[in-house]
Amino acid sequence: MLGNSHPDLSLQCGDCPIRHRAVCARCDEDELDQLEEIKYYRSFEAGQTIVWSGDRMDFVGSVVTGIATLTQTMEDGRTQMVGLLLPSDFVGRPGRAMAAYDVVATTDLVMCCFRKKPFEDMMLHTPRIAQRLLEMTLDELDAAREWMLVLGRKTAREKIASLLAIIGRRDASLKVSAGAGQMVFDLPLTREAMADYLGLTLETVSRQISSLKRDGVIELAGKRHVTIPDFDRLLEEAGDDNDGGLVA
Amino acid sequence: MLGNSHPDLSLQCGDCPIRHRAVCARCDEDELDQLEEIKYYRSFEAGQTIVWSGDRMDFVGSVVTGIATLTQTMEDGRTQMVGLLLPSDFVGRPGRAMAAYDVVATTDLVMCCFRKKPFEDMMLHTPRIAQRLLEMTLDELDAAREWMLVLGRKTAREKIASLLAIIGRRDASLKVSAGAGQMVFDLPLTREAMADYLGLTLETVSRQISSLKRDGVIELAGKRHVTIPDFDRLLEEAGDDNDGGLVA
DNA sequence: ACGCGAGATTGATCTGGGTCAAGGAGCGCC
DNA sequence: GGCGCTCCTTGACCCAGATCAATCTCGCGT
16 A cells, blocks of 8 residues: 555655655655654554543544544443544644544554654644644544535435545545546445445445445445445535535 | 623733634733734624625734634535534634635624734744644644534534524523523524524524423523523533533 | 515425345365 | 255235325514
């Protein structure tokens, strides 16, 4: 996965995406070196919880490979996913000691971490890092608000289509895109995880996926391997007029 | 309203809350003076649209008095409110030309604005402003994610209770709180606007409010004036275990 | 005081998606 | 290669909330 190449994201140069996209897009060499010093890697297995909501969290970082989710849980067990972390996404909140959500690896995962205190110190002295972080946070806020529309006003079928569109778009931007408007990817989530993201039950997710398949909007090989023959058709199903800014 | 006093927020010192809370909590006098120079006020009437989604937006700012909403609309007319702006809340996204949402004043409203370009320039030279803005954006992100749980997983009754809790909490932090766990405020939203916030219909909102009234969770004088006799009871109805971080 | 109109309430009915329940399909493991 | 496990699909039924349709209320202007 690290070897993948896309001209717009410099994910493949060097060994860590954070160096290029997540926090340091415009940093000079000194600043990069400082970051190197407080950087370390952690690996997690599929299903492993990276942080529990309420736990002390002494690092921030970004996903190198694999997929993680942010979820909230009510005491009666209802859960809602509030974020989907794909490679290059940032985790953690500078200036807060406790994690506000459960962070769970849904696939095997490698994270590039920075100890929080030195990272915060660096932010104080390196406006560009703070700036970049602000930009990223604003993007996440937009994505969260886009998702509020999905959760509040879309039908089950539209919700599924919206999720597939998000994953497809993000995935395609990481891979060399397949030819001719066609889009191929593997679903990184179980039906249950999709349901938690969409505010549905897993049965409804399954039914709507079957329905979209029946109608030729998507093709499925096995349970996870998806082909989108016509992405515009999918967007239409999602109720998206503009192919707007849904960014996971 | 400008004259209100609360020890934790220095809203009442000076003539503009942004000076103290929104962007400049820890700025020195020089920095404050710079902000003063690019500051101006705008007034809006109830119902007036401040910015249309997709319009050029050449300012950022914060609400001084009144209430505004951020909404998204699908082409078939379904709308979802994605943010509620109460006094001292920040509007606008540095580094983006176009507004992503409709911003509508739901009451008469005064905004303290800064022309965007000079504000952005100031951010580059004044780390504390960028820092403060990052903090605020992270708070908004948390609020948006909290709201995703409300939209995705809560029942209509819980949604109403959650909204009342948010408004009550915010309102109480601006006013001197009424005695003995009791909480009194005026609903700043119509039933329809509440429905748009909660992903419900206005009929359901009305029914649930009646039901909460019948059960003694809230008291209503007229259509808008609300008394919460027991805030903990309301939180229980909202399904909130911890009285956690819902911040509008 | 009166009448008008926007907003709110309440009722009757319908339906999308939840719930409960019964298999099926793939896959790793002995 | 069959056993068991986890994940997924499909069916039957139900219910919370949407929809459609009357009123009702109250603030406001004359």
